[in-house]
Each structure stands twice: as C-alpha cells, then as structure tokens.
Amino acid sequence: MIDTEDHPLLRAQALTKWYGRQLGCRDISFDLYPGEVMAVVGESGSGKTTLLQLLSAQLAPTAGRVLYRMRDGIMRDLASVGEAERRFLFRTDWGYVHQEPALGLRIAVSGGANVGERLMAVGWRHYGRIRAAAKDWFDRVEIASDRIDDPPATYSGGMRQRLQIARNLVTNPRLVFMDEPTGGLDVSVQARLLDLIRGLVGELRLAAIIVTHDLAVARMLSHRIIVMKDGAAVESGLTDQVLEDPREPYTQLLVSSILPA
C-alpha cells in the first residue's frame, strides 16, 4: 500500500457506448482518486446511467476502457477481469446503490439478512458476528435495530434506501456507485439521507460516483462534477467552480433552472 492516495482509483479512458445507431455516451475520460466524490449531472437521456453501467462493468463499452486499481495496488482493465473476479469485486470492493431500493435489496428476507448477505458471501460463518455487524450498520444508518428481523417490504422508502446503503457498505468497499440515491423521496427524508451519505463518505474515505439530475445533491456531496448532454461531457471541474461560474451555455441553463430556495 505505497502512496496509493496519489494514484487514481479508477480511470475512464475515452468511453463510448453505442446501442446500435443510438448513442449512449461518447468519449468520456476522467480519473477518480481514493476518497473523491464525483457527481454526474444532466437531464434524462443524457447518458448518465449508461456511463455508470460502463464504469461498473455492467455494460461493455463500444470503445475506450475502464481501469481500476485492485486492492493489491495493480491497475487493471476491467474488460480483462474475469466474470468471477468481477462479481467478487462487486460484492466486496464496490457498492451499487440503485434508485429503486427493490432492485438492490432482497425484499422477502429480513433486513438483517440483507446486510449480512455480503458478509456470508465472503465467507463469514458465525451467526453471532454477522448479526452484530448487521446491528452495528443498522445503528450507523439510523434504522431502529428492533426492525432487524422485519423484511424490507415493511420498511418506508427512506428506510429501504438506508438499508441499501448499509448492505453495500458492510464489506468496507472503496468505491460506491449511486444512481439517483435520493430520487423518489420527499424533501425532508432526502435531506437526512444526504446528510447520512455525506457523513459516511467522509468517515470511511469512500470514493463515490453519484449520478443525479438534482444539482443540490451534487453540490452537497461531490468534490467534482461532470455535466452531460446528449451523451457527451460538456463541462467538468470542481463542483463549486462549475456551479458558481458555469462556462458552457448548457450548464448555465441548468444552473439557472433551479428554483430559488
């Protein structure tokens, strides 16, 4: 673990995705460093989710590549990583928070088992310890621990999203992908969730890539920002800089379209 802080964790190089004749995204490049939070913003259909799926190796790019620094410190092309290893990466070193919690949770098994699943997948075989870890994460994401044996089908929307976050973070991942993590939640629940994510990201020194159409979310959570339009990155830079002083006409439009608080 020699000066890994100075090397990028994830490196996207000229990522392009065509769905037949339909463009997903075009020529996206950036480096993400450990502990860094990057927001991808843009309107619906601008290629944000495509980009996220390319980065998390759920889709194969038409051109370009994604490099990821494994825990042994070696930078590897995700296309060359075998399926078994990729799935292992997904369960341990990465997290993926879906907009719709039902996609990221096992809705029929208890909340505790949802959190414990990744631990059992990496070989934990001690019920007491798995349960203690689950309880600990329930506390950290502020879900009452007496709900630990209830299935998430009985949880509220905000609780499900918290549970999804706990389930992803239990194996101490280094990188978390979030697809509209606060979409579909009401404003006060959203605010508490954002607060929670910001706290956890800082505390655990997580790198995160957050896709959102909500500039307030980007402003609150991210260090850097990429603005996408029609599959291309039109502007990128430090979040404050881009949002305070947008250079591109599209970004200016986006920023000015926020209703004043």
Added chain:
Amino acid sequence: MNEAAYNFAYLDEQTKRMIRRAILKAIAVPGYQVPFASREMPMPYGWGTGGVQVTASILGPDDILKVIDQGSDDTTNAVSIRKFFVKTAGVRTTTTTADATVIQTRHRIPETALHEGQILVFQVPIPEPLRFLEPRETETRRMHALQEYGLMHVKLYEDISRHGEIATSYAYPVKVDGRYVMDPSPTPKFDNPKMNDCPALQLFGAGREKRIYAIPPYTQVVSLDFEDHPFVPYRFNGTCALCRATDSYLDEVITDDHGSRMFVCSDTDHCAMRRAQGHGLDPEPTR
C-alpha cells in the same frame, strides 16, 4: 408378465443410453445437476418420474429392487412403483435393505447401513437448492459455476433469526466433495450424515425439472451450518412403540381425536427386523 409391448424396464434403449450418459456425467461431477431429456412416464409428475427413469436405466435382469416411500415398503407410491418394475422388467423385489441391489426411495435413507455395490435412487421434486432465494435459472447456474453460495447461508440466517435455530428440517442443503451445494431431495435432515462417505452410489432424478445428479461412493458430504449454530440432525425424542428403537427416525401417528399418539419407526423394514430379533417383545402400544 413381461409383456411384449414393453421394452425391458419400460424405456426404449436409446432413452436409457441418454439417461445413462447423464448419470455418468453426474457421477463424474459430484453434486452437479446434469440436464437430461426427461420422458413422459405413465404416472403423474410428483410421483417419482425422475427416480423411475433413473431406476429403469440402471436396472438389469439380475437386480433385486426395493422401493420405499417415506421409509415404508407398503405405501401407495412404493407399491405402485414396485409393481411397475415387476410388470415391465420382471425383476425380483425385496423389502430387506441388505438384499437389494437397487433401492428407489422417496425421501428416506434406510436405517440399515448400505454397502458397496448398492445404488440408492432418490426421487427429487425440486433439484435447485437456491431456487426459493433466486428464481432465475440462468442466475443460479452462474452462481453454481462461480461457487457463489453466500445466499444459501442467508436462508439459514433467516431460520435462526426467526426461530432461534436452524429450523430447516428437510431438504437441508449440503456441500458435495467441497464443491457443489446440493439439495438432498426432501430427505429429513436426520439422514444427511448417512450421505457422507457412503459406500453405496447415490443417484438423484428430477423428472419434471429434467435434472440428474449424483454422489459417488465414499464422497464427502457436509451439511451447511454456522460456527455458532452447528448442524444438528433432528428426530422426535421418543421410542418406537413397536420395536423400542431409540435411535431410528420416528413417525408420529395420531391414534384418536383425544390427543393420543404413538411413535413408530419410519423405516418399516428396520422395525420388522428388530421385532423379529426380539427387541419389541413386551408390547407397549399407545402412550
């Protein structure tokens, strides 16, 4: 008896070859579910069409067949299948475990220890142990291929969190030869330890789901568990009312509508043998 309209043991020779190939592959890869072209059999799904096809494919004229249904030699399913093979193959049958060369079973392993050269054929309703946690077949196959078995423990975790112990009492998942997680068909978990290092060959046939899998002789079979909640075989804490056995798997028999009940051995052959040896002399009927 062996009517001209049937080939030996009902199935035609091409079908038997196909099933034998699947069986050989299953033996070569212990615990792996091999797909096969399951045929329509002259009995409904759920009556053991998978087990019957496996038995039909391995049966020879010199074999001695025993068929049990929940340990019993004389219940409908066992009697029907035994008669089926008497009619179509003309093989000798027995109820004595030690004498049989092929034993087809619905959910029990006989109490009498099996020996080399015997084949135990299980009837399997749902071969996929991960099915109720992961409904997609494509996904469960991938999970088997990559040995992603964490989900199996999620099921056991749920059991403990709900009931305080692993309450799964049948179809208890096992790991075969350190590789594949397997559903041992709905055998009571009391029988799981008998699968480990067993001298007999164990074959599993699922007719509706079109899968065959196997445990070769002397193969390691481990029941999954947690370090702090180890696997415990379950049996009623009682004594067989007929043969006074205290170590066999017991069935509970309700004897009237006032709560009276008795326990008897589920394995009728074992029970009869013990009584013939004089273990149940002073009859102690109901309690």
